[in-house]
Amino acid sequence: MIESLLINFFFLLLPVLIFLIFFEYRSFTYNKFIIFLLTAISMILCMEFPIQLEIGYIVDLRYIPFLIFALYTGYRYTFFLYITLNVTRFFIGNEGFWQSLLFSTIILFVVPLLHQWFIRQFPKRRILCAIIVAVSTMIFYLTSLIAFFPELNGEYWTMAIHTLITHALVMAVITILIEKINANREARELLFQSEKIDLVSNMAASVAHEIRNPLTVTNGFLQLLRQSQTITKDEQKYIEFSLIELKRAEGIVSDFLAFSRPQCANMVYSNLQAETEYVKNIMTPYANMHKVQMQLSFRNNLTLQYDKNQIQQCFINLFKNAIEAMRETGGTLSVDVIEDVKAVIVKINDTGIGMGKEEIAQLGRPYYSTKKEGTGLGMMMVYSTISKLNGKIKVESEKGKGTTFIINIPAA
Template identity: 60%
Template sequence: MIEILLLNFLFLLLPVLTFLIFFEDRLPTRHHKFIYILLSTASMFLCMAYPIKLEVGFIFDLRFVPFLILALYNGYKTVFPLYVVLNIYRFFISGEGIIQSFLFSTVIFLVVPLFTKKYIQLNSRNKVLYAAAAAFFTMFLYLLTLSFQVPINQEFWELTLYAIITYSIAIMIITTLIEKIIANMKARETFIYSEKLNIVSELSASVAHEIRNPLTVTNGFLQLLNTSKTISMEEKKYIEYSLLELERAEKIVSDFLVFAKPQSNNMVYSNFKEEIEYVTNIMTPYANMHQVAIQVNFNNSLYKTFDKNQIQQCLINLYKNGIEAMKKDGGTLYIDVSERKKKIFIQIGDTGTGMTSEEIAHLGKPYYSTKKEGTGLGMLMVYSTISKVKGKIEVESEVGQGTTFLITIPV
């Protein structure tokens, strides 16, 4: 019995190890769900193929561990294939308990994914505890239904206790490993992204200054040439086009300059009140042009040291993006600044067009923009600035409903 139980546990570890060794860094994120389904199905199938046969006539295995985990982490669409495979293979195995297995798996399939959204928002420790609690209660209910078909004696209660403990411990171990893998993936992504931002920061200042000087000279000569009376109107038109392109190039160079390291003469110790008021005042006329109302709620007493110019430009970019997302029909731009547990929370939300999950995933990458005329440097600057104050950005968006940026800055 112990050997088969350990074999079942090995089958549970197999998907985790396989994903970690072969798929973690080799497949795009969008393909991960397919791999989760495939590996979890294989794990569940193997657990059912090598069950523990009890003297009371029933079989016991750890098939519901991958089923529960996938239901908690990914919801209905991902766990549905497991639900189908589980019941088809259980019917093929036959024997006592087919009806109970079908009813129990159906209850898990219908109920557990209802908590997926709340579950994935928990921290790692709570995820492990909640998964263990889910295993405990589901196995207790399952064994309770079996008690109506078998004689209730001391042996039955011993088996029940062992089964509940085994499932709880197994799901705690697997969930802990999954959380470690997720944490490592996020840490690696954060490190790589930070390194990219550091390179941009180091190169941008020197390159931008070198480019700006000849741009300024060229702009000056073209403006002088444009005032000449010896050139035709058609030639003046070409000069005006050249000046417009130079102005656009100057804007891109200015965007690069904000990636420079924070300057000591710009550093302030502030609670963001002055910066929010300044950006709100200068962006209000632009918002009025697009029938957008700006609502600000400020409730923060925590202070932080930062580069004032960079933070103001960061907020301007977020305000501007929110306003432009509502320029067709107008709307409201919400700004909420609050504090909680030694952290400053800046929430900027709009009621605009919203974004898809793929668009959100690409935010902050160089030259990626959801606007046709955008360069993507604005959002790259936003992520770079928040990274410099050790903060993080979370984005919630729904197409047609709007977008909310939540900036968390530790003090």
């Protein structure tokens, strides 16, 4: 029995090992078809080599990959895994096919309902949730077997205890490995992002001041030239265009300078209330101009240490982007500041045009912007500021339904 259990455990580890060796560093790493294929192979192997208990019963671990896949991916791909499971079970034969079909059908309709809630949880909660789902599923399965037992003797309870313990432990190990892979991926992306931000910061410190001086001089001369009485209307128009472009160039230089400033000039200990209310007040006229309503909810007593000016600029950039995402049809910008376990959560939600997964993945990268006239430096400044606070940014968005920025900052 121990040998069969270890073999089944290896079958469940096999997709993780293949994933780490061949796919983790590739661009299509998180293609769901690849994950589906690896999960299906693991599940089929578990069914082909079941565990023979000493008391005479046969069990396998097929439902562990099935449950994990359902929790992490939802209905769409889980349906194909459901088909794979039952086709394989049909060809294996023996008694119990109809019971397996009924049980897997119930799982298909129930477990993927948890997907959206499951994904939003923190890693430790996801691990705990996966264990609870596995144990609950097996309790339901074992309860359904009571109809086939004339009496609940010691053999049944021995099988039940072995099954529950095995599924709980194996589910815990596999989900911990999955969460570790996800954590490594996020850490790697943060490292790449940090390196890019440092590169831009170094360029900003050495170049921005040198560029600003000639821009200021040129702006001054154009202002004087605009007041001349001898220039034509066409020349006046060209000067206006030049001044507009100079103003835009100065804005880009100011964004560059935001990266080179260390977080020390205006450090404060606070709970973000003053900063969020200040930014809401100064952005309200801009929101009204685009028919956007602003709602602020504040429920936080935890204290953070941060640069007041930089955190205000961070919120200004996020609020401005959210408002501009709704400028065609109007909408509502909701800002919630709440406290979690030793962390402050800032949720900024709009009802605008939304973004696709590829656009979300590019956010915060140098010179990437979803706006035609954008430079991407404002969003880079946001990621840089939150990174300096050891915080994390999570983005949830869907085309046509809006975007939510979830900022998690550890409390001081």
